[in-house]
Amino acid sequence: MTAQPRSAVAAALALLGMLVLLGACQRPQGGVTSNVAPAAASTDGDKVAAVPLGDVAGVAGSTYTETIRNPFTGDPQAIAQGRQMFVSMNCAGCHGYDAKGGMGPNLTDRYWRYNGVPVSVYKSIYEGRPQGMPAWNPSLPPQVIWKLVAYIESLGGTAPAGAYEASLRGDRPGDNVAPEAQSTSTQPASAGKDSATDATDATAAASPPQARPDAGGKP
Amino acid sequence: MTGGASRLVAAAVVVVAGFAASQVARAESSMSYLTTFGPAGDPATRLGWGLGLISIAVTVIVTALLLAGLLRRRQRADPKALAVASDTGGMAWIYVGTGITTVILLACAVWTIRTISAIAMPVGTDLSLEVSAAQWWWRVRYDNADPSQVFDTANEIHIPVGRPVRVELESLDVIHSFWIPKLGGKMDVIPGRTNVTWLEADAPGVYRGQCGEYCGAQHAHMALSVVADPPATYAAWVADQLAQAPRPASSDVAAGLATFSRHCAACHAIRGTDAGGILGPDLTHLMSRSTLAAGTLPNTPANLLAWLADSQAIKPGCRMPRLALSARELQSVARYLQTLQ
């Protein structure tokens, strides 16, 4: 009958162990490991901080590196966080909860007053723009701004990095006609879309588009 | 030493160890739920102790009976008998045992139900808080029928001793759990719904709380404290909290406010200034709170500076970003924040 005392001792130890664990709860434990993403973002943020931001907006042949890529492009988690910031930093109040414009311009179409490559969108957020867009530079750290850009990119209107000239015209690389005249052919992503997309395009074709939206498009 | 005796010893060890542990907990752990300090928690604590002791007593008695049964020398049977003689006396034990068990279980059930009803809903609370849990801190709004008495604070709840306080719980992101062990049980905080619990402390003191449901990387650093004040102290605290932040008294402090406004105001509010962010804690009376970053650090000048300098090193992944501030700016923001008494 040696097993019984051993199990009893084990039970007592288990109880004591639990109490020790409970006691541990009161002391903050150091060295908690974080998600990988923020750590990666912060290193990228340092790189991003080096982006020259003094260029004159809208000047062709700009000297800043228009090919700079957004470290978060296509990252679903970053896009979700970007959307969250879009609402909580009052962006939606101006640009609309659907980002289709309001007090501020539509961010889902291909018309970019200050160019639609990611780094230009970044600059617009970072520095602000003359018609009322505030500068978010000191309030939002670079990685948050990049996440906002990632969200805006996910809306489909921006130009890819490097497509500076085309983006000024509202075109995509390879486009040879104005975007308004096109229906589904230009966007590679739309190739596999279902008939709902076609229906939308058909409606768009039926009611001719108006002049490009400008500031103060709607209340 | 027989096996039965060793069992008894083991049981005794368990009881003594449990009691000793509870004494240790009572003396040392702010998170111990073995003793509580108010009517929101006391009935449950009594119930817990009572059920625990009953369970132990039942275990001891049953064990003793079992041992007695095992050790009782059976009457030597006649090996030549055709059948074992029937023994009808045992049935009485079963009836008595079942009866006693039923009575005890029923009594426990009644006690449990009465306890649950006693702590379920606040009775006649005139004080109500909205507590919103977010990764990884607690926003606290003091409600009042008079809107001018409504104010926001964070991570530190003050309540008057001896008055029940209704707490409405909402989540700003994921599932959390509101838990002040010494004042009552846990209440989950679930996105999209409002759960209601309540607090009441019958002794002044600081009662530590903690998010009780894993909610992400910094779950462990999502603490809060409930400070139970005597009524007069509490009233003074409320009056202090309602006041706006003082205007900067010196140019140095004013520079700190200016830097704060540019870098921090989109997320933090300081009443009396332009800072009106709701993403992070309201800092209007930051210095009246005993900890920083939801119980992560004691609120000392050195810790405040360290937190401003590199929050991500202290609480990695938290929503407070690393700030692009020079050492001089950091100092000046910290100096400004220290004026927020």
Add this chain to the structure above:
Amino acid sequence: MSAEQEPVLAFDPRIEIDAARSRTAFGAFGRIRLCCLLIATCVHGTTSWAGAASTGTQPAAPPAHALPTADFAPGDPAGEWRSQARDYANTRYSPLRAIDTGNVARLRTAWSFSDGTQNGHEAAPLVLGDTMYLVTPYPNLAYALDLSKPGAPIKWSYAPAPTPVAIGKACCDTVNRGGAYANGKIIYNLLDAHTVAVDAATGHEVWRTRMGDATRGETMTMAPFVVGNKVYVGNSGGEMGAWGWLAALDVDTGKELWRAYSTGTDRQVRIGTDFKPYYSWMQGKDLGETSWPAGMSKTGSGAVWAWISYDPELNLIYYGTSNPGPRVPTQRPGYNLWTSAVFARDATTGMAKWAYQFTPHDQWDYDGVNENILLDIIFDGKPRKVLVHFDRNAFAYTIDRTNGEVLLAAPFAYQNWSSGIDLESGMPEVVPEMQPKPGVKLPNVCPPDIGGKDWQPSAFSPRTGLVYAGIFNICMDLTDHPQSYIPGTPYDGMEMKRYPAPGGNWGEFMAWDPVAGKKVWSHKERFMTMSGALATAGDLVFYGTADGWFRALDARTGAVLWSQKLGSGVIGQPMTYIGPDKRQYVAVYSGVGGAAMVSSSMPGFPPRGSTLYVFSLEGDSPHGGEGELETRGGAPAARSDHGMGGKP
């Protein structure tokens, strides 16, 4: 006050006699007696013109009570239009009747003018003597057109160059609701929160006063209102956490005389011992601050962005305040006084006399800014001086303007947020299910943020005793998102999807009996009816639609007598005047924008425009016809591309 003074039906196209104006000094009873005469003559007139109307609509029975009247002070010349509402009482009623129900079908475009600015054109032109004055949306140009010369050439133009920052701070398009004439000056507000006075003769700037900080979301879109040597202006920015105010400036110098905030301490709100709100829940000390959570009243809006009325007898001005900020109500428990309310203030000192909050703790953006028409009525057998107000909350109020007592509050548009206004307490009874919770979509709230009627001003005709207004039939799905206050960004948080209420029509034009609290007739419109209304002694009412129709209706029956499709949607305010050639003209801006853009995804919604259309019978005018090949004289147009970009 004899029958001879009533040549109302004399059919002289050049008649300028203003019977109504001559009654300025009469007491209420005098007006009523005159009014009875008017009824008698008008009823007769209607029958004789029935053939001309020929719409098949049965004329509405005349109201069973005495007709309301109004004081048409300051008694501007009948052929002129010197302020946006034409008179202190805000009637937008013209005594002209050369164009009437019998001949309105012959109305044709006489001439037009494009000011070259985009965005919503919400103003009415002003006409003084031979000159027409126009004020445009941002960049807030001013034009003087010489009506005496062929082609109505530009006499002068003025470009104030407001900062483009204001474009992105204006909630609802970069609109302007027009100017006011005072003492040889055209006074108007710039989007970047300045008030300017321009010499009406030369177009030179006389003064410019900075009234607010556009970078913090404070803009100005309302039309100044002039009484004597004071001009009253207020700010916009209800969606930006601005601190709402009304200020009085000296007409000649632009110096600020006083400023009354809509929230804050009694001192800031200019509340003194004279302040006597009618209802007890609005009585108390510093309610503009204590009906808010600690520290929130100064970003609580109550912007003053629409119309002001004035009662010369009581020397009181009346105006409404905007929604509270942020628009998410759970962030600001309390009544949030004095937002979504109407103030009566001493016109000289600015001290408040009384106030009434239409929508306490407004949860749906129901601004109280809509116009207050000052009428004198017989109510329950007693003469009452009232103001008639169609609130955004879809209730029409008839309020005693001497003390703020609500005599009548009845819904005029489809609504489901309230089961009615308790006249004992003056409180609306809120339907509990219609109160939004943060993050939870609340479907089918009616009316939506833009209300059962927005700023577009109504008109009153003393000939019918009715008030005419373009109203909405819209609902919304509402989701609230709690907001941070970040200066210069929206302090807003309402995510909305708007759609027509039962019936499917977005708009409606109605005639309202302010004594009975009932709709007399209405005309449904598929598109929003967001233009101002004009009533004339020709028994016509004019209004326009968001898809660009400009219509004239029979004021008595609501029959559509004339319609013309214009280049863009109409959200401006129609007005009428007598030209130097003694013809009567009707003018309206066509240039859709403003809050009408909430329906811009509707098929058939027109593009933007910037054209002033001027109509006359047969289109006759000295500005067209054979032989006039070019515009004579005239200054060049003002630059109009400020900040709008030469190229997109």
